[in-house]
Amino acid sequence: MMSNTIFMHPAAYFIIGAMLLPFAKRLKLQKALLLIVPLLAFYQIHHLPASFGICHFMGFELTFGRVDKLTYVFLHVFTLMALIGSIYGLHVKESGQHMAAFLYVAGSLGTTLAGDYLTLFIFWELMAFASVFLVWYRKKKRSIEAGYRYLLVHTTGGLILLAGIFLRYHNLHDLTFTRIAVDGATTADYLIMIGFMLNAAVPPIHAWLPDAYPEATVTGAVYMCAFTTKTAVYVLARGFPGFTALAILGAIMTVYGVAYAVIENDARRILAYHIVSQVGYMVCGVGIGTAMAINGACAHAYAHILYKALLFMGVGSVLEMTGKSKLSDLGGLYKYMPWSLVFTVIGGIAISGFPLTSGFISKSMIIAAAGVDHRIFIMLMLSLAAVGTFLSVGIKLPYFIWFGKDSGVKAKESYWNMQLGMFIAAFMCFFLGFYPEYLYRMLPYPVNWHPYTSYHLSETFQLLGFTGLGFYLMVNYLKPAAKSNLDLDWFYRKGALVFMWLASKPIGKANDWIGEVYRTIGYRFTLAVAKAMSWFDWEGIDWVLDGSAKGVVRGGDELRKLQTGKIQHYIGGAAVALCIILIIVVLI
Amino acid sequence: MIAQLFGYLREHSVALKWIFFAYLAFTLVFDFFAERHHAHFWGDSVIGFWTLFGIFGCLGMIVVFKGLSHVWLVKGEDYYDE
Numbered sequence: 001m002m003s004n005t006i007f008m009h010p011a012a013y014f015i016i017g018a019m020l021l022p023f024a025k026r027l028k029l030q031k032a033l034l035l036i037v038p039l040l041a042f043y044q045i046h047h048l049p050a051s052f053g054i055c056h057f058m059g060f061e062l063t064f065g066r067v068d069k070l071t072y073v074f075l076h077v078f079t080l081m082a083l084i085g086s087i088y089g090l091h092v093k094e095s096g097q098h099m100a101a102f103l104y105v106a107g108s109l110g111t112t113l114a115g116d117y118l119t120l121f122i123f124w125e126l127m128a129f130a131s132v133f134l135v136w137y138r139k140k141k142r143s144i145e146a147g148y149r150y151l152l153v154h155t156t157g158g159l160i161l162l163a164g165i166f167l168r169y170h171n172l173h174d175l176t177f178t179r180i181a182v183d184g185a186t187t188a189d190y191l192i193m194i195g196f197m198l199n200a201a202v203p204p205i206h207a208w209l210p211d212a213y214p215e216a217t218v219t220g221a222v223y224m225c226a227f228t229t230k231t232a233v234y235v236l237a238r239g240f241p242g243f244t245a246l247a248i249l250g251a252i253m254t255v256y257g258v259a260y261a262v263i264e265n266d267a268r269r270i271l272a273y274h275i276v277s278q279v280g281y282m283v284c285g286v287g288i289g290t291a292m293a294i295n296g297a298c299a300h301a302y303a304h305i306l307y308k309a310l311l312f313m314g315v316g317s318v319l320e321m322t323g324k325s326k327l328s329d330l331g332g333l334y335k336y337m338p339w340s341l342v343f344t345v346i347g348g349i350a351i352s353g354f355p356l357t358s359g360f361i362s363k364s365m366i367i368a369a370a371g372v373d374h375r376i377f378i379m380l381m382l383s384l385a386a387v388g389t390f391l392s393v394g395i396k397l398p399y400f401i402w403f404g405k406d407s408g409v410k411a412k413e414s415y416w417n418m419q420l421g422m423f424i425a426a427f428m429c430f431f432l433g434f435y436p437e438y439l440y441r442m443l444p445y446p447v448n449w450h451p452y453t454s455y456h457l458s459e460t461f462q463l464l465g466f467t468g469l470g471f472y473l474m475v476n477y478l479k480p481a482a483k484s485n486l487d488l489d490w491f492y493r494k495g496a497l498v499f500m501w502l503a504s505k506p507i508g509k510a511n512d513w514i515g516e517v518y519r520t521i522g523y524r525f526t527l528a529v530a531k532a533m534s535w536f537d538w539e540g541i542d543w544v545l546d547g548s549a550k551g552v553v554r555g556g557d558e559l560r561k562l563q564t565g566k567i568q569h570y571i572g573g574a575a576v577a578l579c580i581i582l583i584i585v586v587l588i
Numbered sequence: 589m590i591a592q593l594f595g596y597l598r599e600h601s602v603a604l605k606w607i608f609f610a611y612l613a614f615t616l617v618f619d620f621f622a623e624r625h626h627a628h629f630w631g632d633s634v635i636g637f638w639t640l641f642g643i644f645g646c647l648g649m650i651v652v653f654k655g656l657s658h659v660w661l662v663k664g665e666d667y668y669d670e
Contacts, residue, residue: 483663
């Protein structure tokens with residue numbers, strides 16, 4: 001590939017931007033760079049050819065750029081969101097956080113543009129490894145722990161995906177990333193689908209999301225809520241449209257996420273669970289697989305990124321200014337942070353699908369597509385989740401933060417840049433509601449759907465109105481308490497404790513005992529065998545594998561010297577390493 | 589200024605309540621006049637169906653989910669730290 005096509009790839013802007021950030025900070029240009037990079041990328045995505053960046057590497061054909069309408073709509077909202085996130089985070093001085101965010105966005109854009117599974121996998125992992133820093137940068141014990149769990153779960157998902165990719169290559173000798181036919185899907189394809197589903201937070205492999213997102217930094221959570229799950233929706237829409245399993249799981253997700261959003265206490269945990277619910281609509285749309293449903297999934301992804309980010313920005317403002325995010329600690333903030341309230345409520349009514357907001361014109365498409373496809377039960381589940389959405393995020397969340405009991409918490413209104421970020425997102429929520437054609441024109445299939453019919457309006461008026469009545473009647477029963485609820489992460493969080501106990505007690509005991517036996521009986525014998533084995537390992541296998549093991553050990557020793565224990569150095573190192581890999585891969 | 593507006597509205601919550609009830613009545617009346625061209629299932633042809641769906645869906649979800657939380661799922665915030 002020619003080097004000039006590197007600069008065609010929007011992910012390259014973010015990777016280069018990430019590396020320039022520390023220098024820009026020295027020159028007091030960090031804020032300018034934070035705005036220029038997303039703006040350039042947003043400009044660039046409008047000028048991409050249908051295919052670019054094709055290169056051959058070790059016998060594989062890698063496609064870094066494949067652009068069609070499905071790609072475009074996601075690129076459009078990802079770069080727009082990167083701009084909003086940058087503005088919202090302008091006050092953050094640490095370059096490291098911005099670098100992590102930029103690399104994360106780059107991973108997401110790279111995945112979206114990837115035309116083959118190998119390229120996709122590289123960027124897929126970049127997303128996971130960059131985003132975990134957005135959790136760790138909160139620098140609290142809980143965040144560090146949650147970050148490790150997040151990383152472990154995503155590594156597992158990545159390995160499942162990689163297994164699927166290898167198996168697929170073994171079967172077909174083809175790694176192009178295209179649509180997989182429902183009746184021709186093999187084990188390899190299902191492994192790939194599970195890898196994708198993990199990132200889409202499809203239960204039972206969803207618990208990483210509400211575990212990690214509430215522990216992320218204020219600005220980090222705003223990025224995280226936008227990219228990982230929606231990139232997963234994109235790859236599912238690209239590879240697996242029409243898989244009924246997705247339609248059913250998606251419908252379950254919508255209600256599952258809402259259930260926890262109703263009972264949880266931490267505002268960002270409520271919103272995190274609600275991502276599961278919202279992504280459920282998109283996964284369901286992909287599973288239904290008709291042109292209308294795919295359009296709906298894309299439209300909903302676009303609208304959702306903006307209003308969910310708006311909600312995370314709203315409660316993030318409260319967290320930034322008060323240090324609190326639990327509903328039970330908050331209340332009565334309308335006197336101090338009224339603009340954050342206004343913006344959060346706009347996010348809340350948009351996500352609930354009020355007429356003239358973006359949720360109304362996107363969610364309705366998926367629900368109607370389920371109806372047109374005669375999947376009535378799924379349609380009713382999606383409608384029920386819409387009721388729960390308004391209940392939990394539309395009313396409960398803003399009510400208990402800004403009204404409810406007066407908690408005595410006093411705060412200033414958030415910084416101007418945070419409010420500007422919220423304003424842009426809020427503007428887009430209304431803009432899309434008033435002018436849906438702007439979004440509909442971007443969708444992959446021609447749109448034959450008019451949201452503003454009298455029946456659909458009537459349905460929405462009733463659903464939202466009487467949900468409000470339900471809240472009014474039950475408000476005392478919904479009062480938040482300083483509690484948390486179990487979810488399926490129990491299995492690995494408590495399971496790890498069992499493992500640790502096993503390792504320390506019975507296995508440790510057994511080990512000691514066996515060690516004793518060895519020492520008395522088999523010591524000499526073992527030593528001889530081990531020596532022989534190790535010689536074989538070192539000389540024999542290494543001879544076969546061309547000395548690579550010795551090389552790895554030497555490399556490992558070199559690497560160890562580089563470790564300083566500072567998070568900034570790690571992330572800087574990761575950025576440099578990534579860039580070198582990219583340059584090597586792209587230029588060869 | 590806007591904070592004072594919210595304060596003013598809070599002081600007049602009784603009026604707001606009646607406006608809200610009037611809105612609920614309006615939604616039911618509106619449903620009589622909505623055009624039902626594309627009924628997906630039987631519920632679409634019943635006037636007030638989504639009213640019942642909204643209120644019972646909402647109350648049902650609160651009771652079921654809060655109940656599940658209460659009897660099974662709820663734990664202290666430090667549950668995993670213990």
